[in-house]
Amino acid sequence: MLGILQRHLSGSLFLQAWMFAVHRHHGQHFSGTGLPYLTHIGAVVMTLLPALLAGEADDAELSIVCAILHDTVEDTETTLKEIQEEFGEAVAAGVSALTKSEEKSGEDAMRDSLDRILRQPRDIWRVKLSDRIANLGLPPAHWSKEKCLAYAAEGELILETLGGASDRLAAQLKMCIADWRER
Numbered sequence: 521m522l523g524i525l526q527r528h529l530s531g532s533l534f535l536q537a538w539m540f541a542v543h544r545h546h547g548q549h550f551s552g553t554g555l556p557y558l559t560h561i562g563a564v565v566m567t568l569l570p571a572l573l574a575g576e577a578d579d580a581e582l583s584i585v586c587a588i589l590h591d592t593v594e595d596t597e598t599t600l601k602e603i604q605e606e607f608g609e610a611v612a613a614g615v616s617a618l619t620k621s622e623e624k625s626g627e628d629a630m631r632d633s634l635d636r637i638l639r640q641p642r643d644i645w646r647v648k649l650s651d652r653i654a655n656l657g658l659p660p661a662h663w664s665k666e667k668c669l670a671y672a673a674e675g676e677l678i679l680e681t682l683g684g685a686s687d688r689l690a691a692q693l694k695m696c697i698a699d700w701r702e703r
């Protein structure tokens with residue numbers, strides 16, 4: 521079935537990226553909710569789209585394709601080389617910046633990723649803002665209060681670092697952080 525779909529979808533970069541993500545994230549679930557992991561990928565794209573439609577985009581296509589693929593390297597067996605071969609250099613560079621280094625952990629990993637995102641076009645910054653907004657919308661039920669507060673603080677760092685790329689997404693993230701802190 522997916523093979524048939526994929527043949528019909530060739531020619532659309534968005535659908536090509538989507539089907540790539542569908543295959544790679546197949547069988548994964550969003551922690552704590554039982555929802556397919558693709559729920560998160562869809563939520564990131566749906567969060568990003570209104571900002572792009574409101575004109576907050578330099579290269580909307582780059583932004584959308586990187587949003588669809590943003591977790592393929594971090595969370596599946598996919599390599600950056602595959603992304604580069606399938607989707608080109610700019611998408612691979614964006615996905616690479618959005619992928620946390622395996623050699624770092626916690627705050628170091630986040631700061632390192634943010635440093636690398638800052639060196640990318642603002643289209644990639646908007647993906648990271650959308651990613652965090654989406655993650656703050658689907659809170660894992662089993663997280664402790666302490667972990668939630670640490671996650672909110674990390675959201676604050678993302679907002680401070682990348683918020684300049686989108687007034688709309690920055691305002692949305694700010695609201696999500698405030699809501700999250702009240703939980």
Ligand code: NI
Pocket residue numbers: 560564590591651
């Ligand atoms: Ni994500």
